[in-house]
Amino acid sequence: MASDVTRGAAASATTRVLPQRRLAYTVLGADADVDRILETTADTLGEFDRSRPRVLLDDLAPFAAARGAAEAVDVVDAVAADAGVDSVTVGWSLTADSASALPAVLDRVDAVEGVDPDAVAAIGRLQREDPTTFGYTRRYWTEAQRGIESCSRNYPQSKQVHAALSGPETTPRTLGATLSGLVSLGVLDTWTETVGSTRYDLTAYDPVRMAAVGVAFAAVSDDEAGGVLEE
Incomplete structure (x- = not known):
């Protein structure tokens, strides 16, 4: 399952399910807050009652730059705490604004997309x-x-x-x-x-x-x- 926090521009959350790829993809938009991300994640996880999916939060860096490392960590911790989640991966676009928030998030995720x-x-x-x-x-x-x-x-x-x-x-x-x-x-x-x-x-x-x-x-x-x- 992937939740695109900032690259999408959708006004409302729409989940696309691609069974052949075993993927549920939700576009939230740049203004998504912690509660909205967690509510959407919880709703989508309900569709995976027989498996524990990997959750991909992409791109979390602009969210962290705008709202701070603490809120980014809160999102990751809450998603990872769900018993229905196997692992949490984040996409992170490296910028001067997002760099300082990265160490706190790295301690809590299983993987980061886009290694240089x-x-x-x-x-x-x-x-x-x-x-x-x-x-x-x-x-x-x-x-x-x-x-x-x-x-x-x-x-x-x-x-x-x-x-x-x-x-x-x-x-x-x-x-x-x-x-x-x-x-x-x-x-x-x-x-x-x-x-x-x-x-x-x-x-x-x-x-x-x-x-x-x-x-x-x-x-x-x-x-x-x-x-x-x-x-």
Whole structure:
């Protein structure tokens, strides 16, 4: 079953059932709120009394950008909690406005449609060439994203990015390894006009690339994680 939250322009919800494809497709429109999405999903699930379908919410990114990550998470949690649902997949168009909402949603869905093959390839290279940095980056990229977006400096050291975090899991050292990994993945740059400790060029930060990398990390299986240095 697919629920198209924002790509459709229909004034009312109309469910199309395609038995040969085992698909029920409902177009809601850009103004759909949480209640409308959940009511439509519940009604359609009633038609699947002998099976537990996969629910696809596509495209959830503009909904999250307009209404906030909390409402997007509420939708996913409520759909996933239904006993009639096998799994929840979201479509997510990566934009600067939707990028910051992605980490919270990733924690709650089974899959994300539209993984960027370039980001997957870059992660694969990082894993082969520097498995320790890969391990840190995969584990802490969401915290690094928060630090980057909270830091008021243009060219900070990792300890200054770390200071911008509230209740961090990382240390300045492990955050530095994560930031280094994000540089390798094309999310930001280092500032070359310095000596001593590495400074990161946050003016080059690309939130859309950050989101693409996050989706790609979600697609990497747990048993492929790299090593992590001891604290």
